[in-house]
Amino acid sequence: MIAKKSENIIPDPVLAKLSKYISENLGLYFPKKRWDDLRDKFQLASIEFGFSNAESCINWLLSAPLTQEQIETLSSYLTIGETNFYRDQNIYNELERHVLPELINSRCKIGKYIRIWSAGCSSGEEPYSIAILLHKMITDLKDWNISILATDINPRALKKAKEGIYNKWSFRGTPKWVKDGYFSRTRENSYKIKPYIKKMVTFSYHNLANDPYPSLLNNTSAIDIIFCRNVIMYFRPQLVIKIIKRFYRSLLDGGWLIVSGSEGSSVHMSRFVMVNLPDAIFFRKDLSKSGVVEEFLEKTPVSTHQTLFDYDPEAFPVVPLPVPESPPQPREVIIKSRREQPKTEEVQQKACEEAMVLYEQGNYPEVENILIDCLLHDKKNHKAMTLLAKACSNQGKFSKAVEWCEKEIAINKFNPGCHYRLALIFQEQGKMEEAISSLNRSIYLDPNYVLAHYTLGNLILRKGNIKKAEKYFDNSLSILNTYKEEDIIPESDGVSAGRLIEIIKTKI
Numbered sequence: 001m002i003a004k005k006s007e008n009i010i011p012d013p014v015l016a017k018l019s020k021y022i023s024e025n026l027g028l029y030f031p032k033k034r035w036d037d038l039r040d041k042f043q044l045a046s047i048e049f050g051f052s053n054a055e056s057c058i059n060w061l062l063s064a065p066l067t068q069e070q071i072e073t074l075s076s077y078l079t080i081g082e083t084n085f086y087r088d089q090n091i092y093n094e095l096e097r098h099v100l101p102e103l104i105n106s107r108c109k110i111g112k113y114i115r116i117w118s119a120g121c122s123s124g125e126e127p128y129s130i131a132i133l134l135h136k137m138i139t140d141l142k143d144w145n146i147s148i149l150a151t152d153i154n155p156r157a158l159k160k161a162k163e164g165i166y167n168k169w170s171f172r173g174t175p176k177w178v179k180d181g182y183f184s185r186t187r188e189n190s191y192k193i194k195p196y197i198k199k200m201v202t203f204s205y206h207n208l209a210n211d212p213y214p215s216l217l218n219n220t221s222a223i224d225i226i227f228c229r230n231v232i233m234y235f236r237p238q239l240v241i242k243i244i245k246r247f248y249r250s251l252l253d254g255g256w257l258i259v260s261g262s263e264g265s266s267v268h269m270s271r272f273v274m275v276n277l278p279d280a281i282f283f284r285k286d287l288s289k290s291g292v293v294e295e296f297l298e299k300t301p302v303s304t305h306q307t308l309f310d311y312d313p314e315a316f317p318v319v320p321l322p323v324p325e326s327p328p329q330p331r332e333v334i335i336k337s338r339r340e341q342p343k344t345e346e347v348q349q350k351a352c353e354e355a356m357v358l359y360e361q362g363n364y365p366e367v368e369n370i371l372i373d374c375l376l377h378d379k380k381n382h383k384a385m386t387l388l389a390k391a392c393s394n395q396g397k398f399s400k401a402v403e404w405c406e407k408e409i410a411i412n413k414f415n416p417g418c419h420y421r422l423a424l425i426f427q428e429q430g431k432m433e434e435a436i437s438s439l440n441r442s443i444y445l446d447p448n449y450v451l452a453h454y455t456l457g458n459l460i461l462r463k464g465n466i467k468k469a470e471k472y473f474d475n476s477l478s479i480l481n482t483y484k485e486e487d488i489i490p491e492s493d494g495v496s497a498g499r500l501i502e503i504i505k506t507k508i
């Protein structure tokens with residue numbers, strides 16, 4: 001059945017409320033000049049919600065927090081999913097010439113793993129292009145632990161991505177060898193991605209506006225390269241700042257952020273080092289250059305009604321970086337002076353707080369310095385161990401992270417959270433059996449430890465045992481029913497019980 005647009009007109013004040021609501025919940029920004037677009041798209045969505053009158057539908061939506069299902073329906077109508085394979089070939093050429101050879105060489109020495117995140121992946125053309133490039137460049141791929149996480153807010157796009165079947169339109173401007181080498185023709189004249197490329201990519205639902213990252217829970221930490229192209233241009237400026245800060249924390253030191261041309265022109269990017277390659281500009285996390293920029297960003301005024309869509313140099317001034325009054329002390333001096341302080345409980349507490357702030361800023365090496373120093377004076381400081389394990393895993397130092405978890409378990413063996421954290425790190429290392437044992441231990445210690453049930457469900461689902469996975473998801477839902485919707489789940493990086501219920505429902 002073809003959906004008919006409802007005839008009724010939405011008055012401007014109601015549209016204003018809708019635009020604000022969508023901006024807060026989905027991140028999508030519809031300034032007044034795009035209200036006609038919003039009106040047209042929303043009228044179609046309201047028919048799917050079962051309303052013949054769009055204004056009544058808006059009042060209904062605004063009367064309670066959005067459910068996952070409502071977010072999904074709205075995002076299907078309001079987002080723009082335009083994409084294709086090898087979109088902007090120069091990006092892939094520069095990755096192939098500059099970024100990946102350096103990364104692959106360095107990982108050949110320290111451990112063969114690469115972690116990439118395509119945030120706002122739409123129907124999968126971008127993450128599959130990345131997988132194809134890696135397949136082309138790495139000859140001994142089976143010896144590597146490659147993780148390509150692809151996320152989006154639009155479940156319909158994700159469904160198409162998981163199917164991996166495309167028509168000719170997805171190959172506009174795509175080099176011929178991509179279609180010829182990595183797809184097979186279907187009877188319906190479509191193109192199906194080859195299974196060995198398909199299995200390199202993991203698709204999942206993630207809302208950049210509201211879901212947690214970086215987080216071990218959803219695999220968004222210790223990333224080498226984040227692709228977020230043609231996504232943040234649709235967001236309001238405050239959200240862009242928040243997202244860039246979080247991407248910064250999700251990346252390893254030396255990691256890359258790849259956005260599209262207009263998105264990179266924002267001053268918000270100044271947290272990163274801009275790398276001018278011959279045919280593209282990429283952004284790189286470099287902790288040795290981040291201190292002053294951090295301070296600068298906090299102070300930069302931001303207009304509330306501006307997106308990168310309509311970039312206005314006056315509202316987004318390119319302010320020169322402030323020069324500190326006295327030159328910053330070298331790191332060794334700061335560490336030495338910290339070491340020389342008497343280690344009262346108060347000083348220890350302050351150091352832990354300082355480490356927490358640095359952790360929030362993504363300065364994981366400095367967190368390590370401070371906490372190792374704390375542990376020299378208080379060998380049983382298990383909070384320091386917890387944060388150290390997280391700081392190490394966020395830097396991709398998984399063996400070190402395991403060591404800290406095991407040290408914490410040695411002094412805190414009946415704590416289910418310690419075993420759960422260890423399981424997440426094993427999972428990052430690709431050690432699935434060890435992860436399952438640790439999760440079972442966590443459940444043994446606390447049968448109601450909901451994240452252990454949930455993570456076990458995910459691991460077992462990945463192994464293809466759907467029935468058994470559903471059992472764990474059902475257990476999780478029963479436990480979650482004992483929480484209030486707004487309760488934050490311990491160890492979840494801020495996920496509420498209500499949100500976790502919605503996430504689980506997308507799986508069963």
Ligand SMILES: C[S@@+](CC[C@H](N)C(=O)[O-])C[C@H]1O[C@@H](n2cnc3c(N)ncnc32)[C@H](O)[C@@H]1O
Pocket residue numbers: 026027028075079080081082083084087119120121122123126151152153154157206207208209228229230231
């Ligand atoms: C134009 S497509 C970009 C696809 C791909 N990155 C590319 O450049 O070809 C934008 C994608 O961002 C997604 N998106 C929009 N808002 C989002 C949000 N809040 N969280 C995650 N993804 C979002 C949309 O659903 C859409 O699939």
